[in-house]
Amino acid sequence: MTEAFPDTGFATPAVELDYRELFHRSPAGYIVTLEDGTITEANLTFANWISRSREELIGVSILSLLPMGDRIVYSTHALPQLGVGRSFAELAVDFVSADGTRLPALLSATRQPAEGTRPALDRVVVFNAQERRLYERELVAALRAAEKAEAARASAEADVLEKQAALQEKDRILQESLAESRRKESLLQTVLDTVEVGVSVVDEDGNVILTNSRQRFIQRRAQPPGTTQANECELLIFGPDRVTPLPPELRPVRRTVQGQSFSDQLVWFGTGDQQRAFSVTARSVQRHGGFQGSVIAFSDVTGLVNAVAAKEDFVANVSHELRTPLTSIMGYLDLALEDETEIPAHVATSLKIALRNSEKLLELVSDLLSAAAGPSSIKQKSADLAELLRSSITSAAPRAEISKVKLVSDFPAQLPAFVDPQRIGQVIDNLLSNAVKYSPDGGRVTVSAWSTSDSVHFQVADTGIGMTAAEQSEVFTKFFRSGTSRKAAIPGVGLGLVISKNIVEAHQGVITLTSEAGRGTVFTVRLPAAG
Known part of the structure; x- marks a missing residue:
């Protein structure tokens, strides 16, 4: 069942949609004209644009709403296009409003041929060019913003990729450095474990941060009986006399913590037959002008100390054995020289020379004994x-x-x-x-x-x-x-x-x-x- 729109002849299904409302509230203008341009219908949108009522527009020629130049264009271009191709698109014209102002517009139209008693009708769509330009500008702005956003996204993505590549390169370098560091650490540990000198590296608080196998063996020698681990103040460390425990402030690590550097400190580790002598040398590590720890070397000098002691005992014994015959020789020489008149002059001279040399030899022997005896007297x-x-x-x-x-x-x-x-x-x-x-x-x-x-x-x-x-x-x-x-x-x-x-x-x-x-x-x- 259908019903006709008043004044238009449009037919529409009897449905709930209000096509009249859609027609008049459309954002675009709509005009329906006869073949000669006489307006038979216009929606309210178009009427409002040119400040006229719908009733004023019906029966008026569309050409009367155009300035002279646009009338010619519409008559010579638009109408022939409708007659031949039954449509045209995007024709730019100006409409003259009731107050004389011009409204830029774009026209698109199609022609519906006559059918029965109904004449041919031209359906013209009118787009407000000002609003379209605004929409276009907004669209262009939006497109440009989108382009910028895309460029920014692409730049950010490239930056991320570049940074990712840089991070991967740094990671590669770090892995290589780590591998090289481990290789050098292994080499250093191998070198330290090869040398016959105990080596320890301590930080500024005296904590051991690096040591070799030789030093670990030395440490075990100085552990008190029944213990498996002890700090330095608990170790059995003695002074040069082998029996006096070394005071805490004179122990090697404690001295290094105080920032001291020293050479050839003689200490004894352990007790009994296992006791060994070590010459300790330490050098502080300075970084940025501050104390950062020390390197301590322990050299086993037990054989050397024992050899020196044996040499001193030998010198003392030999010197002591020499003193007795020398004293006897000097006594007899003095006795022989008591009366020089009873011996020839050349013999007396020789005896005096022998006496002087004996005195020099006794003086040397006395020095040797004095050096061996030390400060005991x-x-x-x-x-x-x-x-x-x-x-x-x-x-x-x-x-x-x-x-x-x-x-x-x-x-x-x-x-x-x-x-x-x-x-x-x-x-x-x-x-x-x-x-x-x-x-x-x-x-x-x-x-x-x-x-x-x-x-x-x-x-x-x-x-x-x-x-x-x-x-x-x-x-x-x-x-x-x-x-x-x-x-x-x-x-x-x-x-x-x-x-x-x-x-x-x-x-x-x-x-x-x-x-x-x-x-x-x-x-x-x-x-x-x-x-």
């Missing part, structure tokens, strides 16, 4: 150090005169000290004798002394041949003699300074030196104050 008492110095200068004066060495005194008339006069006198004699001996071409030897609130000092300075830095580090070693003294054939066996050092240390004192090759040497002795 020290007997301290109140004494005048100035008197001891004057006595030694008097004894050295003849030799100094022969060598053309000037002796200079610089100390007070009295200088109280608490010492063993005989042993300290021996130290002064050794230092003064060396100063004169090692100034073979003349020069000056200055003997000075002074006291402070807690100590007494004396010093022997010469302008002789001096020593190099390497020679100074060995000067207190038994039997050491500098290369210069050997080349110059200066007599000596290298025991005087060792004996002097032992005597000074037995007094709880310190002996030091400064020297420069070709410029001379200065020995300084500091002893505790009197009483």
Whole structure:
């Protein structure tokens, strides 16, 4: 069943949709005209655009709503297109509104041929060009925004891919570095485990961060019985005498934590037959000017220490055995020389030479015994150090005169000290004798002394041949003699300074030196104050 729209002849199914409402409320304008352009229907949208009522438009020619130029275009282009092709699209024209303003529009139309009594009708769709342009601009803006977003997305994706590639490259480099680090760590551990020296690396708190198998074996040797693991303060570590436990502050790791670097600290690990001697050397690790830990090396010197002890015992025994026959020889020589008139002159001369050489040999034997005996015979008492110095200068004066060495005194008339006069006198004699001996071409030897609130000092300075830095580090070693003294054939066996050092240390004192090759040497002795 159908019904006709008024004034249009449109037919529509009797359904619930209100096509009239859709027609008039459409966003586009609609016009229905006859073949000559007479308007038979227009929707409200178009009527509102040109400020006219629907009733005013019906019966009016569409050409009357166009300016002259657009009328010609519509008559010569649009109508023929409808007549021939029954349609045209996108014809740009202006409509003149009731107030004379122009409304830009785009027209598209189709022609419905006549049918029966119904004439041919042209259905014209009118698009508001201003709104379309706005829509187009918005669409263009949206498209451009979308293009920018797509470009940004593509750029971000490329950036992500680039970063991902960079991360993959970094990961590859990191993996290679890790593999290289592990290889070097394995190589380092292999090297450390190969050497016959115990090595430990500790951090600034004393925690072990690297060690070798040799050091782990050494640590086990010092573990207290019945324990499997102990920190350093619990280990059985003893001083050079092998029986006195080393105080915590003198133990190697504790010393390194305090930032100390040291060389050749002699310690004993363990007890009984398993006890071993180790020479410990440590060097601190500095990074960015701060303490970062230490590297400690433990060298087993048990054989060397035992050999040195055996050598000293041998020297002491031989020296002791030599002293008795030498004393006897000197006694008989003195006895033979009591009455020189009863023996020929040439025999007396030979006997005197033999006596002098015997005295020199006995003096050497005494030095050897003194070096072996150490400080055991020290007997301290109140004494005048100035008197001891004057006595030694008097004894050295003849030799100094022969060598053309000037002796200079610089100390007070009295200088109280608490010492063993005989042993300290021996130290002064050794230092003064060396100063004169090692100034073979003349020069000056200055003997000075002074006291402070807690100590007494004396010093022997010469302008002789001096020593190099390497020679100074060995000067207190038994039997050491500098290369210069050997080349110059200066007599000596290298025991005087060792004996002097032992005597000074037995007094709880310190002996030091400064020297420069070709410029001379200065020995300084500091002893505790009197009483």
